[in-house]
Amino acid sequence: SFSHCLFFCVALLLGCPAIHPRCRWGAAPYQGRPTPLQLPLGFLYVHHTYVPAPPCTDFARCAANMRSMQRYHQDTRGWEDIGYSFVVGSDGYVYEGRGWHWVGAHTLGHNSRGFGVAIVGNYTAALPTEAALRTVRDTLPTCAVRAGFLRPDYALLGHRQLVRTDCPGDALFHLLRTWPHFTAVSLRSLPYHGPPPLSLHKCHKVPVPCL
Numbered sequence: 001s002f003s004h005c006l007f008f009c010v011a012l013l014l015g016c017p018a019i020h021p022r023c024r025w026g027a028a029p030y031q032g033r034p035t036p037l038q039l040p041l042g043f044l045y046v047h048h049t050y051v052p053a054p055p056c057t058d059f060a061r062c063a064a065n066m067r068s069m070q071r072y073h074q075d076t077r078g079w080e081d082i083g084y085s086f087v088v089g090s091d092g093y094v095y096e097g098r099g100w101h102w103v104g105a106h107t108l109g110h111n112s113r114g115f116g117v118a119i120v121g122n123y124t125a126a127l128p129t130e131a132a133l134r135t136v137r138d139t140l141p142t143c144a145v146r147a148g149f150l151r152p153d154y155a156l157l158g159h160r161q162l163v164r165t166d167c168p169g170d171a172l173f174h175l176l177r178t179w180p181h182f183t184a185v186s187l188r189s190l191p192y193h194g195p196p197p198l199s200l201h202k203c204h205k206v207p208v209p210c211l
């Protein structure tokens, strides 16, 4: 269909993975006033959702997972929105959480310095699909660097490197350590002291319509 083509073709033209916007997965409104990020950011934090534990393999299931996580984060945790910047399904597609422009609630104490990207599932003992891994390792950050949202020298970290947590699971974390932008830091010795952004690219907002 036309809207389907528009959705995927616009993403492909920009060299970006197709990101399902909030309106597509049926997000509830943001509660309150979002805080803008100061782009570009220097960090990409990787998470697993843990709950839901089963990987989501199609749009209907991933969208339902997004709605249940948002409900949990807003109603039970009392946050303003789903915590993650983006969530990735096992089909490799990206679901917009807080997105490129607003501070998330994913990595306590470090939310204004990085994007939090979660893969749906529990990756303590098993790995995500190659499609999901490719999105987090390659396509999403490449697109973000090109768009000026992420610094070219960004550091990729697992949630557990900054906060006392098992996230993103042993299996996934051990794989992350082999990825190009992975940066070894301990909880206390972060090598980043907030230098000014490299440049102030104009932000190209990906025009993905909901028709």
Ligand SMILES: [Zn+2]
Binding pocket: 046, 047, 048, 106, 159, 165, 167, 168
């Ligand atoms: Zn996490």
